[in-house]
Amino acid sequence: MPxxxxxxxxxxxxxxxxxxxEGRAKxxxxxxxxxxxxxxxxxxxxxxxxNQEALFDRGQSxxxxxxxxxxxxxxxxxxxxxxxxxxxxxxLRRLDVREAPAALVGGEYWREDGHGDLxxxxxxxxxxxxxxxxxxxxxxxxxxxxWLDSPERESTTYDAVGQTLGFGGAVNEHLRLDASxxxxxxxxRGLDNLDTGRVRLEFNLNDAARLGLGAERMEELANGYALxxxxxxxxxxxxxxxxxxxxxxxxxxxxxRNYRDGNSGDSQRLAVGYAFTDHPRTLRLLLxxxxxxxxxxxxxxxxxxxxxxxxxxxxxxxxxYAGWAELQWEHDxxxxxxxxxxxxxxxxxxxxxxxxxxxPAVRVSGRWRYEFLExxxxxxxxxxxxxxxxxxxxxxxxxxxxxTSEERP
Numbered sequence: 001m002p003x004x005x006x007x008x009x010x011x012x013x014x015x016x017x018x019x020x021x022e023g024r025a026k027x028x029x030x031x032x033x034x035x036x037x038x039x040x041x042x043x044x045x046x047x048x049x050x051n052q053e054a055l056f057d058r059g060q061s062x063x064x065x066x067x068x069x070x071x072x073x074x075x076x077x078x079x080x081x082x083x084x085x086x087x088x089x090x091x092l093r094r095l096d097v098r099e100a101p102a103a104l105v106g107g108e109y110w111r112e113d114g115h116g117d118l119x120x121x122x123x124x125x126x127x128x129x130x131x132x133x134x135x136x137x138x139x140x141x142x143x144x145x146x147w148l149d150s151p152e153r154e155s156t157t158y159d160a161v162g163q164t165l166g167f168g169g170a171v172n173e174h175l176r177l178d179a180s181x182x183x184x185x186x187x188x189r190g191l192d193n194l195d196t197g198r199v200r201l202e203f204n205l206n207d208a209a210r211l212g213l214g215a216e217r218m219e220e221l222a223n224g225y226a227l228x229x230x231x232x233x234x235x236x237x238x239x240x241x242x243x244x245x246x247x248x249x250x251x252x253x254x255x256x257r258n259y260r261d262g263n264s265g266d267s268q269r270l271a272v273g274y275a276f277t278d279h280p281r282t283l284r285l286l287l288x289x290x291x292x293x294x295x296x297x298x299x300x301x302x303x304x305x306x307x308x309x310x311x312x313x314x315x316x317x318x319x320x321y322a323g324w325a326e327l328q329w330e331h332d333x334x335x336x337x338x339x340x341x342x343x344x345x346x347x348x349x350x351x352x353x354x355x356x357x358x359x360p361a362v363r364v365s366g367r368w369r370y371e372f373l374e375x376x377x378x379x380x381x382x383x384x385x386x387x388x389x390x391x392x393x394x395x396x397x398x399x400x401x402x403x404t405s406e407e408r409p
Contacts, residue, residue: 002030018047022054029057032243033207035173037061038070045074052078056088063095063339065204066170069136071095071340087338094340097374097402101132104143106379106398112222113152114390115315117307118298119222120152127398129164138169147184151224158227160186176202184219192230194219209242220259225313233257233314247275263312265294280332286351288324292317319356326351326363342371361387375402 009023025040041058044051059074075092078085107126112119129143147160162185168178181197200214220231234257241251250272257265271288294316301309326349333344346368354360365383372378377400385392 002027018044018051021047022051025054025057028207029061031246034061034064035204036207038065038067038173049077050081052081052085055081056085056091059088059091060339063091065173066137066176067173068095068099072136087336090336091338091340093374094342097404098340099133099136100375100402100404101130102400102402104129104131104141104398104400106396108394108396110392110394112390112392114387114392116298117223117300117310118313118315119390119392121222121224121227122150122152123221124148124150134167134169137171138167141166145182145184149221149227151227154224156188156224158186158188158191160184160191174204174206176204178202191228194230194232196232209240212239213237220314222315223310223313225310229261229313231260231314233259246278249273259312259314261312263294263296263316265292265316267292280334280337282328282330282332284328284330286324286326286328288326290322290324292320292322294318317357322353322355324351324353342374343369343377344371345369357389359387359389361385361390375404376400377402 006023006027009019009026013020013023021040021044025037025044028034028037028040038058038061041054041061044054045058048054055074055078059071059078062068062070062074072092072095075088075095078088079092082088105128107124110121110123112121114120124147126146127143129141131139131141133139141164143164143166145160145162145164147158147162149158149160150156151158162183164180164182166178166180168176168180170176177200179197179199181195184194184196186193196217196219198214198216200212200216202210202212204210214237216235216237218233218235220233221227235255237253237255239251239253241249243249250270252271253267253269255267257267259265267290269288269290271286273284273286275282275284277283294312296312297316297318298313299311300307301311328347328349330345330347333346334341335344336342347366349365350363352360352362363383363385365381367381368379370378379396379398379400381394381396383392383394
């Protein structure tokens with residue numbers, strides 16, 4: 001009951017100035033203004049070092065911001081004041097699990113068919129990797145990959161192996177950095193090896209908005225011709241998001257794209273979301289629109305009735321617009337509701353839309369995240385997209401394990 005709580009804090013603040021500050025901090029935390037809440041709690045803890053409520057909430061805001069050193073310091077100070085504080089002990093143990101070296105195994109399946117001959121492929125990837133902390137704010141990961149790429153209507157499966165090296169974390173409450181590099185080496189002779197990667201900086205503009213900018217090299221392998229040509233695109237992008245209220249959010253992205261074969265394109269996307277209900281059962285409506293444009297269109301080359309090549313072998317929309325509406329349901333079944341707690345959350349989504357190609361589409365998707373037996377986690381995702389001009393199916397499954405010490409006393 002945030003409104004009732006705000007009234008009570010305001011009344012108490014007439015007698016105790018620190019109560020007014022705690023009320024402001026609580027309101028900021030509730031509204032998702034975590035960097036500003038962190039500053040309020042820092043000041044409150046300086047004024048009242050024994051304020052257990054403020055210490056725990058300070059740890060929670062630090063958790064959301066990825067400031068795990070501040071999170072640990074808050075819980076530790078709270079346990080020094082009250083060694084039997086159950087929630088602080090649990091939160092500190094969960095922090096140990098989240099910071100521990102971890103292993104991950106799993107895989108992804110993707111199939112797409114449509115846009116004439118441009119999207120006809122099945123792709124499978126198997127992964128096994130390790131991740132480890134670098135200090136308490138950053139983490140690195142190393143993943144071994146095996147790819148099996150199978151263009152439809154062809155008898156050949158192209159296998160490849162490679163690795164991803166990734167690094168990311170919070171510099172401070174106002175800046176995050178994430179970067180990764182992947183190499184892909186084909187076993188089939190005559191295919192070009194492929195290096196891809198991504199780097200992104202995210203700026204927290206005093207909780208008013210989050211601004212991201214970055215660069216990315218992406219595979220563009222939706223058919224056998226693109227695969228044999230080692231097609232990729234180099235992208236630069238700018239994205240932004242803002243929680244206007246606890247229930248209303250908006251996001252946008254602008255992207256420029258240059259392809260390996262000299263073609264180029266750009267895209268813009270805008271989305272608005274509104275949550276009708278609150279956690280732990282959240283029903284949300286997402287409305288989005290996008291525009292895409294490509295300099296040169298794809299061109300199919302035939303020898304008689306036989307397709308022999310495609311110039312620009314990827315989807316090349318020109319002056320293209322699309323609109324989408326999606327209803328999203330998320331149910332948090334976790335036993336504890338705090339940042340860092342063991343999660344048991346599933347989500348379902350049903351969406352539909354159309355575009356200037358007169359291609360109405362529908363998509364259903366689902367996901368489940370389950371953390372169990374303290375050290376284990378399981379994540380599954382699936383999606384099915386159907387339209388007259390393009391169909392796609394995706395499924396992924398991941399299992400992780402954290403190498404933590406014995407449970408804290």
